[in-house]
Amino acid sequence: MQERLKELQMEAIEKVNAAQDLKELNDIRVAYLGKKGPITEVLRGMGKLSAEERPIMGALANEVREAITTKLTEKQEKLEAEEVQKKLATESIDVTLPGRPVKVGSHHPLTAVIEEIEDLFLGMGYTIAEGPEVEKDYYNFEALNLPKGHPARDMQDSFYITEEILLRTHTSPVQARTMEKHKGKGPVKIICPGKVYRRDSDDATHSHQFMQIEGLVIDENIRMSDLKGTLATFAKKMFGEDREIRLRPSFFPFTEPSVEMDISCFMCGGSGCNVCKKTGWIEILGAGMVHPNVLEMAGFDSKKYTGFAFGMGPERIAMLKYGIDDIRHFYTNDRRFVSQFNRV
Ligand code: FA5
Secondary structure, eight states: OOHHHHHHHHHHHHHHOOOSSSHHHHHHHHHHHHTHHHHHHHHGGGGGTTHHHHHHHHHHHHHHHHHHHHHHHHHHHHHHHHHHHHHHHHHHTTTOOOOOOOOOOOHHHHHHHHHHHHHHHHTTTEEEEOOOSEEEHHHTGGTTTTTTTTTTGSOOOOBBBBSSSESSSTOOOOHHHHHHHHOOOEEEEEEEEEEOOOOOOOOOOOSEEEEEEEEEETTTTHHHHHHHHHHHHHHHHHHTTTTTEEEEEETTEEEEEEEEEEEETTTTTSSEEEOTTTTEEEEEEEEEEOHHHHHTTTTTTTTEEEEEEEEEEEHHHHHHHTTTTOOGGGGGGHHHHHGGTTTT
């Protein structure tokens, strides 16, 4: 039995030395040390031995088992290291190959224009106010001098959720909310960028959801000339120093007088082209002096305080600034469109 064990040890070690890969090594482990292997077989036969012989044989069997295990482990480590070396050799990286270009994202042109407008007004001392997109009829219309049934409500076709709640049709309700918060005390100097919604049919210049930027200034002695100066500064910074502005009479129920502002065409300089439809001027926003009724409804004394407000559509401004011919490009998320503005 002793000899048989020694023989098995030598045999196993020879096979381990000759093994070429990890699979072969595992087969040897199972063959010699497994439950059905010859060493286990020998150990099973120990029952037939005398009490003196048994511990000697037991110790020897363990020795043999350990010797084979040690050899197996050594060989396994060697084979594994060899395999790693092989992999490193075959998978080496050619650092001279040209890299794959990484696609870099960019600001959406609309976001870029909105941020540019925000920065411009922040530089003039304005702060940014916000209001809800799901708005009360009261703030969207009534507090802006548009009581129920007022015909001017038809100027903005609305998405109603209930009789009293709608998706705001403009950012002007933030005027009413901000004035209310100020509890009749000036000064107020805010801009409010945000999404608005109208039941307009989508076409090249109209969308059912678009952005507006509202402006509101209230203080003692605010005059129409302040509005004009502010808008002229804005137009020159946004479209270039050569731009001139003109105000045309208009109508908004929440401002009196109301105006629309045109800028001299940046494409032709005013001589007339396709962009300005041969007029030399491009309309960019609505504005006016805050109506005394709006001031009073929000708790301001209209004898002491006056103010101006304006509202512009940044999509239209971005379209003019970058020569974009269809407002729908802003919302379709086509990378070919957006990536053209990488440097905006
Ligand atoms: C208003 O919404 C007023 N609240 C603006 C205002 C504020 C006037 C404060 C006076 C004082 P209007 O409906 O004209 O006005 O819209 C303002 C701007 O929003 C327009 O000049 C235009 O640039 C943009 N606009 C209007 N409708 C659409 C639309 N369907 N799609 C894209 N832009 C639009």
